[in-house]
Amino acid sequence: MSKPRYWLIVPAAGSGQRMKADCPKQYLQLNHRYILDVTLSRLLENADFAGCMVALRADDPWWSKTASSKDERVDTCIGGSERANSVLAALEALLDRADNDDWVLVHDAARPCLHPADLGRLIADLRGHPVGGLLATPVADTLKRKAGDSNAVETTVDRRHLWRALTPQMFRFSALRRALETAIASGYPITDEASALEHAGQIPCIVEGRPDNIKITVPADLALAGFILSRL
Ligand SMILES: Nc1ccn([C@@H]2O[C@H](COP(=O)(O)OP(=O)(O)OP(=O)(O)O)[C@@H](O)[C@H]2O)c(=O)n1
C-alpha cells in the first residue's frame, strides 16, 4: 500500500469586505510582496506537497501578477460563493490526481504568518490519526455574549474549553470532500473544514498552534502581520 501523499488547498477567492481595501486582501502587499505569495511560499518551502490548488475568484485580474502564478507546483481553479464552496471546488479540481486516503491541508490565503514549526507539528501529530484535525489556540480573553443587537452583556461565556480554530486543517481527501458536499447540500453553516467533519459525526483532533498565526481580516491586521513576519 503506497504512503499517503499530502495536498495543499489555499482558498483565495474571497473579496475581503471587512478589510475595506481597493482589492481583495490576499492581494494587499506585505514588505512589497502579495500576501498570497507570502502565504504560499511559507507553505511550499516548509512541507513536501504532491500538489497545490488555489481557488480564485472568476474575475481575478491579480493572480497573473503574482510570483506564485509562475510556480509550476501551483494550479488554480475557480472558487465559489462561500469559503466552503471554494474548498470543495479545489477538491474536485484534484479528483483525478489525489487518492481517497491522501491527506489534504487547507490553509487560508489570508494567514501569511504560519510558523514552519506549527506546520510540521500538525503533519507529524496527525499523520496516524483516524480523522485528522486542525491547528487551534486557546481563548485568552474573557468572552461575553451580547443580548441580541444591543450592547448589553447577556452573559460571560465559560472559556475554559474554548479554542480558536486556525489553519491549516488536515483531513483525508475523500472524507473531507464527502463531508463538505453533505454539509453544503444540507445548508448546515460551516466556516471551516473541521465543522464539516463534525457535522458528519467525526471527531477532529486539535493541535495547539501559535496565536500569531493571524487571519488578516480587518485593516489593523495588516501592520500586525507585517510585524509578526519581521520577527519569525
Ligand atoms: N467565497 C470565498 C470566501 C473566502 N475565501 C477565502 O477564505 C479565506 C478566509 O475567508 P475570509 O477571511 O472570510 O475572507 P473574505 O471572505 O475575503 O473576507 P470578508 O468576509 O471580509 O469578505 C480567505 O483566504 C478567502 O480568500 C474563498 O476562497 N472563497
Ligand SMILES: C[C@](O)(CO)[C@H](O)COP(=O)(O)O
Ligand atoms: C477557517 C477559519 O480561518 C478558521 O478560524 C475561519 O473559520 C474562516 O472564517 P471566515 O469568516 O471565512 O474568515
